Amino acid sequence: MSLAPTTILLLCGASLLAGLVDAIAGGGGLLTVPALLAAGLPPELALGTNKGQAVFGSGGALLRFARAGLVDRRMGRVTFPAGFVGSLAGAGLVLLLPPAVLRPVVLVLLVVVAVVLALRPSAPAPRPGAGARARPLRVAAAIAAVVGAYDGFFGPGTGTFLIFGFVVFLGLRLQEASADAKVVNFASNLAAMLLFAGRGLVVWSVALPMAAGQFAGATLGAHLAVRGGDRLVRWVVLAVVSALALKLGGDLLRGG
Numbered sequence: 001m002s003l004a005p006t007t008i009l010l011l012c013g014a015s016l017l018a019g020l021v022d023a024i025a026g027g028g029g030l031l032t033v034p035a036l037l038a039a040g041l042p043p044e045l046a047l048g049t050n051k052g053q054a055v056f057g058s059g060g061a062l063l064r065f066a067r068a069g070l071v072d073r074r075m076g077r078v079t080f081p082a083g084f085v086g087s088l089a090g091a092g093l094v095l096l097l098p099p100a101v102l103r104p105v106v107l108v109l110l111v112v113v114a115v116v117l118a119l120r121p122s123a124p125a126p127r128p129g130a131g132a133r134a135r136p137l138r139v140a141a142a143i144a145a146v147v148g149a150y151d152g153f154f155g156p157g158t159g160t161f162l163i164f165g166f167v168v169f170l171g172l173r174l175q176e177a178s179a180d181a182k183v184v185n186f187a188s189n190l191a192a193m194l195l196f197a198g199r200g201l202v203v204w205s206v207a208l209p210m211a212a213g214q215f216a217g218a219t220l221g222a223h224l225a226v227r228g229g230d231r232l233v234r235w236v237v238l239a240v241v242s243a244l245a246l247k248l249g250g251d252l253l254r255g256g
Contacts (some may be wrong), residue, residue, distance in 0.1 A: 001203050007039050008206060012213040015053055019217025023061035024178060024225045024233055026159020026185070027240035028054065030247060032210070033155075041203065048193075048201030049210075055189040057214035062182040064222035070179035075140050079180070080187045082141040083148035087188035090152025091195050139169050144184040151188040152195075159185050160240055163233070174233040178225050 003011075014035040022028025029050060036046035065071050143165040151158040162181035166172045172180065196202050225233055 001041070001045065001205075003039055003206055008209050011035055011039060011206065011210050014213075015057070015210040016213035016217040018054075019057035019060070019214040019219075020221035020224075021217075021236065021240060022054075022057055022159055022185075023064075023182070023218040023221030025237040025240045026161070026163065026181070027157055027243065028057065028159075028214075029155050030240070030243060032214075036206070039206075041206070044201050045203055048196030048199075049203045049207045051189055051193040051196050052202035052204065052207030053210035053214050055186065055193045056211035057218035058182055058186040058189050060215040060218040061222040062186050064219050065179035065182055065226065068179075068222075068226045070176055070226065071183060072176070072180050075137060075180060076183040078137045078141045079144035079184050082144035083151075083184035083187035084191045086145035086148030086150075087152035087191035088195060090149035090154075091192050093149075093153050136170065140166070140180075143169060144187075148184055148188040148191075151185070152192050157241070158188065160237055163237060174237070175225060175229050178233050179222075182222075 011032075014031050018028035018031040021031070032053065033046055033050050036049055037043065041049060062071065066073075143162065147158060147161050147165065150161065159178075159181050162184050163174065163177040166177035166180055167174060170177075193202065
């Protein structure tokens, strides 16, 4: 399937913006999936092509955070495989259960995320002596597996849920949580991309140009998150959560 050069250029612009937002707070798929559908791709090709370009964005953001020293490499050795396997399992479940079943649950969870972040006066302070060796790796792996499965099955807000889980259950600062979330997000995107590509559901003539925009936007977004710290991440997360809640709420009202 081929698209007009002008359409691909517009999709690259959408992927650049999506990469920027996703690197900071998650939710980039809220921009790219509707854009791909509007460009005329059938739903299954839109989802596959979205993963084909998104993996470059999460990879670019992960590299930038890693260079800044914000990625917990020890935790990543656990969360990467957990997110990868979880995503494969979630993508397999797509064949058994329609994603629309999850929309009411996701909407409630997004509202909870927004309320907690809005009422929290600041990011949680680091726990005394809570270095990489003291972090509960089993909890991190569980979060990665569950949210990775959600990403493979449905997707919207994956990065946001990862950030929220790492903040609440591991006591990380928002900036650290955003960095560590990219390990899982890259793993889940990679797993889903491999599965979709194996079934011929990635339109590479569209995904690769979008990947360039996604990579550039994600690198810039990660740079802004590194420079802006917790305050920037917190407000972008709130904006993304609000947009996702409105989108999913609108889908429910329309019965979509």
